[in-house]
Amino acid sequence: MRLPPFQLHRPETLQEAVSLLAQHGEEARPIAGGTAMVPMMRFGFLRPEHVVSLKGIPGLDEISESDDGLRIGALTPLYRVAGSAVVRAQWPLLARAVGSVATPAIRNSGTLGGNLSYAEAASDPAPALLALEASVLLTGPEGDRTVPITGFFQGFYEADIRPGEVLVEVSIPRIPAGARWSYLRFAARSREDKPLVNVAVVATSEGVRIGLGGVSPTAIRARRAEAVLQGPGLTPQAIDEAADAAAEECDPLSDLMGTAEYRQDMVRVWLRRALTGLQ
């Protein structure tokens, strides 16, 4: 099946990309690695008349560390995030999650910004970035806008990206010394599948932050489960209660990989495993 015809724009600056996207509105879509956009177009879920490739814009694929934390350009391919020495040493949760996306070939093409903009509920990076309290920087016709990742995912394949906006950078604050973490994913059939459920946890002296994927229309923070752990900490009883709370607060869909009820059960199981196996 061939792609429907479209006009491809290959801007060399971000401003040019933004004005093309703004000018063509709903008729335009940005493309980065193509691992999501190409199938969406090929199978008719999207039919943009204008496709704006972001790959020719320099400077959007850099990883930099500062006192405040980590910044990752949106066009950075997933393999480079997962393999970055800085990410692996300082934000190992993120390296693990990003390195879990699909397969080597997909991680070579796919980008971090593309993964987040796609707003797939069963994203590997999304729950990790939720637990890490990351934020994203968007550039659009009205200027720059920073959105905490906790507010970025708005619905089923829907992110807070306004017309003409492009996700340009992901910022991740430093993890306090002594923090512990876990990233677990459960794929029901085989390893390279999207996770049926995935769980990212960051536990600091101030509390536990939990990101869940695959079990709601978007990846979510499990706030009620976090609240359960706030007083007692990671006692066996509190962990059981937090796992029950997480299963209650998620809102899964049924699909070929599993029913909603099964997903809720798996949230309970995998969150308990994550909380008992923090690194």
Place this chain on the structure above:
Amino acid sequence: MPTKTHVQTRINGENIEFLCEPRQSLLECLRDVLQLTGSKEGCNDGNCGACTVLLDDRIVTSCLVLGVEVEGKEISTVEGLAQGNSLHPLQQAFLENAALQCGICTPGFLVAAKALLDREPDPSEERIRFWLANNLCRCTGYDKIIRAVMDAAGKMQETKA
């Protein structure tokens, strides 16, 4: 209507120029424009790996890459594996281990496996299985393919030693 774009690239070590529409994937450009039909179209959505090629030395599923975006890049396909009449050790090992039946998946497996052995000459079986997770075979059940890759790795190590 979209006009065709002129693309300059290197494929299997040769400078190549071609014309393509924006909507043509790299796979379509290889097969339909350049008659390099070794890379196969399977699922056309990045799952099956039959279209796997190297793009700047990294494996990608060429059905997900737009042809116009390989401007200035280096591509290697299954056609570049054999040197004249002598097969690449992986190709020889696939034959000797009967690691193919219908053969549609074979070019993708060969390209992906070569990328692995170029980086890691002595991978474990587990490593090979993870690496080849993006290549689906509906005939062999994989064991013979994995054995062929291990076999080729061993032979290539011997040749080097």
